[in-house]
Amino acid sequence: MEEGLLVVISGPSGAGKGTICMQLLMEMSFLKVSVSATTRKPREGEKDGIDYFFIEEEEFLKRVKNNEFLEYAKVYGNYYGTPKEEVFKQLKAGKDIILEIDIQGALQVKKNYPMGVFIFILPPSLTELKNRIEGRGTDSKEVILRRMESAYDELNYAFQYDYVVVNDRVDIATEKIKHIILAEKNRAIRKKEIINKVREM
Amino acid sequence: MEEGLLVVISGPSGAGKGTICMQLLMEMSFLKVSVSATTRKPREGEKDGIDYFFIEEEEFLKRVKNNEFLEYAKVYGNYYGTPKEEVFKQLKAGKDIILEIDIQGALQVKKNYPMGVFIFILPPSLTELKNRIEGRGTDSKEVILRRMESAYDELNYAFQYDYVVVNDRVDIATEKIKHIILAEKNRAIRKKEIINKVREM
Numbered sequence: 001m002e003e004g005l006l007v008v009i010s011g012p013s014g015a016g017k018g019t020i021c022m023q024l025l026m027e028m029s030f031l032k033v034s035v036s037a038t039t040r041k042p043r044e045g046e047k048d049g050i051d052y053f054f055i056e057e058e059e060f061l062k063r064v065k066n067n068e069f070l071e072y073a074k075v076y077g078n079y080y081g082t083p084k085e086e087v088f089k090q091l092k093a094g095k096d097i098i099l100e101i102d103i104q105g106a107l108q109v110k111k112n113y114p115m116g117v118f119i120f121i122l123p124p125s126l127t128e129l130k131n132r133i134e135g136r137g138t139d140s141k142e143v144i145l146r147r148m149e150s151a152y153d154e155l156n157y158a159f160q161y162d163y164v165v166v167n168d169r170v171d172i173a174t175e176k177i178k179h180i181i182l183a184e185k186n187r188a189i190r191k192k193e194i195i196n197k198v199r200e201m
Numbered sequence: 202m203e204e205g206l207l208v209v210i211s212g213p214s215g216a217g218k219g220t221i222c223m224q225l226l227m228e229m230s231f232l233k234v235s236v237s238a239t240t241r242k243p244r245e246g247e248k249d250g251i252d253y254f255f256i257e258e259e260e261f262l263k264r265v266k267n268n269e270f271l272e273y274a275k276v277y278g279n280y281y282g283t284p285k286e287e288v289f290k291q292l293k294a295g296k297d298i299i300l301e302i303d304i305q306g307a308l309q310v311k312k313n314y315p316m317g318v319f320i321f322i323l324p325p326s327l328t329e330l331k332n333r334i335e336g337r338g339t340d341s342k343e344v345i346l347r348r349m350e351s352a353y354d355e356l357n358y359a360f361q362y363d364y365v366v367v368n369d370r371v372d373i374a375t376e377k378i379k380h381i382i383l384a385e386k387n388r389a390i391r392k393k394e395i396i397n398k399v400r401e402m
Contacts, residue, residue, distance in 0.1 A: 120389065122392075122395070122396065122399055123399065124399065124402075125399055125402030126399065126400060126402060127402055128402075152400060155396055155399065155400050158389060158392065158396050159389055159390075159393075159396075160389075161389045162388065162389060163384070163387045163388060163389055164387060164388075164389045164392040164395070164396065165387050166395065166399070176383070176384075176387055179380045179383040179384040179387075180384040180387060182377070182380040182384075183364070183377075183380040183381040183383075183384035183385070184384070185377075186364045186365060186366050186377055186380075186381060187363065187364060187365075188321065188359055188360055188361075188362050188363060188364055188365045189360075191323075191359065191365040192360075194323070194365070194367065195323065195356055195359050195360075195365065198323055198324065198325065198326055198327065198356065198367070199327060199353060199356050201325075201326030201327060201328055201329075
């Protein structure tokens, strides 16, 4: 059984990671999302083990100490993390997993699982990024300014990824990522088993 | 201007490199083949600079000494080589070049141009490889035996390539290589220019 791919979609806030991931999930039905663990309380309708694994902070921190997360972060007082066991179990079963995540998280994942496919979503320009963040209407001027400053710095991290995809148009960016996923399945490093099989036949 | 890709299609004799390359050239019209240099005399209808660059042995060996070839080999008393200058000029101009070549040649190219995309074409089985070579009807039993022995050993080299594609059906193998070519255009290492451009806009 060939191991599945861990596809990490990352990039600055406002680059369009979320929209691209939704599009990918619709068009490539074999892709699965991983379920995160969180210390946040479940919202109306959210189900444990489906939307999130809801756990207590003490338990979360214990798991952090045991190195049980591919990555984790504290956001507005709550912890969020990607459980290694959950992801590795699916990869072993040949499932391809997609993870949408910010840059700090992606770099943590890379350290823990360098075999992943790391894709940096690049906005077409910082001006366009600003327009998109402003367009959401959710952030104050101060927050927007801070986001723009980090975006400028964060572009440096693009070189630590395997691929960089400009998100000028969502359909084109999604198409490029589809090629990347299908290409990565043929990487020599993933083919040891099949090469040995061919030899014996 | 983004540099073109050097796509190297390689693998054991009988794996189907040639058929796949023809298919790729038909389906991806932006791909170009590089013109080799040779010391072989031109055959009826062959044109200098189009089919080959026809040169004298003295001149060829001078170029070998000057390290002017991406790879070269002596086959049945004649030299064949891929001129660096020719290939690099096209890559600089943004053209994608495809090179169909045996394993020894591909490893030479990799040494001289590690930025290339190295694809190993794998026969579905050694039995099938034997059938294909026998089916050609051009080789003696002795030659076939020798080819099979080298194929067995040559499979080890697959791990020095970037990708391994099983050629069970030509159309499927070609499709996989198309994904690889389109994916490789998004490699982070090739995106320095665009990342800096985004930052300044």
